[in-house]
Each structure stands twice: as C-alpha cells, then as structure tokens.
Amino acid sequence: MAGTCIIGLQWGDEAKGKLVDLLAKEHDVVVRYQGGANAGHTVVIGDEKYKLSLIPSGILTPGVKSVVTGGVVLDPKTILEEIDGLTSRAVAVEERLLISDRTHVIFPWHMAEDAVMDANPAGGESIGTTQRGIGPCYQDKVGRSYAIRLGDLYRDDFRQRIESIADVKTRTLAGLNGRADPITFDGAAIHQEYQAYAARLKPLVCDTTAYLLDAVEDDKRILFEGAQGALLDIDHGTFPFVTSSNSSGVGVSGGSGVPGRWITKVLGVAKAYSTRVGGGPFPTELDNEIGQHIRDLGNEYGTVTNRPRRCGWFDALAVRYTARLSGVDALAVMLLDVLSELPQIKICTAYEIDGKRVTNFPSHVDDLRKAVPVLETLPGWQQDITGVRRMKDLPTGARAYLDRLSELVGRPIEIVSVGPDREQTILE
Ligand code: GDP
C-alpha cells in the first residue's frame, strides 16, 4: 500500500492541482480531506482548463476514485455546480466521486457570518477570507450545537433542526452585525433548497472512513490532496491570518480517518517564488515592479476570488519549517518558468528580528511582521525553459537556483514544473 500526500508548503496556490492530476494515474483513490470551496485547484490538459474547488483533482483520470472526506466543509450548491460543469465536459463524475456523510454542510448563515466577521475584525485588520463560509462552518463543527453534517440531511428531524438553527442564526447575526436591516434566514425555504441538493447528492454519499480503511487494507494506492498551504494551517500557520483547518501535513489523518502509519510518502509543493492572497505578514513580499512582473508572468490572480496575489522571493526559512512540519520527503518546485526573464533572483535564508538573526519560523505574527528577510542573490538564466523535460537540460543558472533552494530547505527536489500543462513537467 502506498499513501502519498501532496502538501502545499507556502500560502496556497502552489499548483497542487496540477501535481495531483499528474500523479493520479499511479493511484487508485484521490482524497480531499480538509478545507472547502476556498480552494481553487487548476488542471490544464492541452487546450482544456479545469478549475476544481471541492472535487479532487483526480476526477479527470479514468479508473480513479475521488473521495471527499469528513474533514471537508461542503457547500452542496458549489459541488453540484462543479459536478454539472464536469459532466457537461464528458467527465464521468458520478462513477468516480464519493462524498462523506460526515462532511459539515455550509449554509447561507455561514457566508453571512464570514462577511460580517471579516469586515469587523476585533483586532482591526481583516483576514481577507474567500467569503465561502469556511471559518463559521468549522466554528459550528467545533461548537457542535448548530452544526449539520451531510448525513443529517437524510434524517427525519432535518426540517425541524434547520428551522430552529435558522432562528438562532437570524438573532445572533443581528447581534454581530448591528445593522438596521438585519439579515434573516427563512428556515422553511432553506430546508426546501437543501432537501433538493441532498436528493441529488444521495447516490454519492457514503461512509468514506470505512471506504478508505478498507482501501488501505486492500493495498490500494491512495493520493491525499492537500488544500491551501502549510503557512495557512490553523495551528501552525501565521495565525490569525490562516484558514480554519489543518492545511499542513498534520491534517491528513484527522481529516481523512486514515492513520498516519499508512502514509508512506509526503511530497511538498512549493512555487519557485512566494505568493499570498489575503491579509497577513509576508516578509519577502515585493511590492514593486519585480512583484508585478512575477504577477503578470505567473498570472497570479486568485482562482476562487480573482484577487491579485501578493508576490515575493522564495522564503527558504519558511519552507524549511513547513517541510519539517509536514514530514516532507521530497519537493516539487512549480512555476520555475515564471522567473526565466529576471537577471537576478533572490532567496530568503534567514530573518532579522529586532536586530537578531533568526532561522526558526516565528510563532507569533507580531514577530513575523517585524522580520526583515536576509536575502542571497543568484544570477538568473534568461532563457525560455518551458520546453525542457529533463533536469540536465535546464540552463546552468536554473539548476544552480534549484540546488541552492534544495540545500536551504533540506530536502531533495523530485519534480520541477515549467508550465501549466500536464506535459510541462520535469520528472527525471
Ligand atoms: P493550487 O491551488 O495549489 O492547485 O494552485 P492554483 O491552481 O490556484 O494556482 C496555480 C496556477 O499556476 C494555475 O493557474 C496553474 O495552471 C498554473 N501553473 C501550474 N504549474 C505551472 C508552471 O509550472 N508554470 C506556470 N507558468 N504556471 C503553472
């Protein structure tokens, strides 16, 4: 049995989707185990581009099962739109997809709470969430009293529960919001809407924990697809500017129900530079023409919200931390082609905080805010590399950059990506 994990090592959008699609054919099952429709994973196959948010990126590979486990927060409307979109493009989704009855369901109040809380942060600075209701849904999961899981939608008391939660949410949101025209939730109408979603999803809903425990014992090859990135991890990321789930490697077992002993390999995914979307400190950020150059060439605009992504140099201190945290065996370095035109490229090797040199990633966001990156400069290669398919055919400058990056992070590089297409990948 091989359980391989794909974990983003930065602030998300490391091109996990491309990598999962590429590796799916060597697996029997692909698993999304945390996050929700805040994720936007892109897969490019020839002229076809697919944007996946809740459905695993293995869905495009025939013969592979895609599983959404209970650690995911599920917006039924969004997943149905995704299913319809893929079905209309001749992808056999209904044969390939399974959804856990343990997923927590996102309701209209979660979206409303997300908007109100992010617009009125107690600390003064917004997180800049994707407004998909992720945080409030996980809040209700942990709080338990107002949570509804997908399996609950098929129970007799569903209508009565949703109507009473709608009343509570109308009152609490009015308190949070303080608006003269409070947002109200019509429990009966929401019940009707969600009943229709539940009916459509029913053939796909099952106990995925049992399914995956059988799969590992039957020697099936499983690929775990992380969403977001380790620096957005709720416990180990740049709190509070994080998402609400364990998006580093530590989240795989909790979200999927598959014990860590079955995980045989962890592949850490990083861009050849850094990006971040939303608020929070970003020590190597380039708020200048180089940052704009990277944004233009890397098309760095959010897959979900279309917000311009903040761009900066590769932060080896941060990636070394997240690679260790996630138990990474090897690295996949993505979007290397985006750096091809730059005459010089920098890597952050340490931070200066209050005049002291620091090599451990700070645990408090205020220290990270003060971090001044210590940068090492390497020559660029100024050559098109999008057609390169073997490590040894890369220009000397590109190889030297990768070697240094690997040395600083402390992990070997196994895969290099030089363009969005499946084919634009260096595997040897
Ligand atoms: P994910 O959330 O980690 O799956 O990443 P996203 O899909 O949000 O963002 C990655 C973006 O980079 C997508 O638009 C991909 O099509 C694109 N991409 C992936 N690999 C490469 C690459 O090697 N070079 C370039 N130029 N683009 C890439």
Ligand code: IMO
């Ligand atoms: P993928 O899987 C990049 C960011 C948001 C915000 C913070 C919290 O495509 O890599 P949330 O809506 O989760 O409460 O927002 O996390 N964020 C992402 N950034 N890629 C993602 O997913 C992200 N999912 C959430 O921008 O800063």
Ligand code: MG
């Ligand atoms: Mg993304």
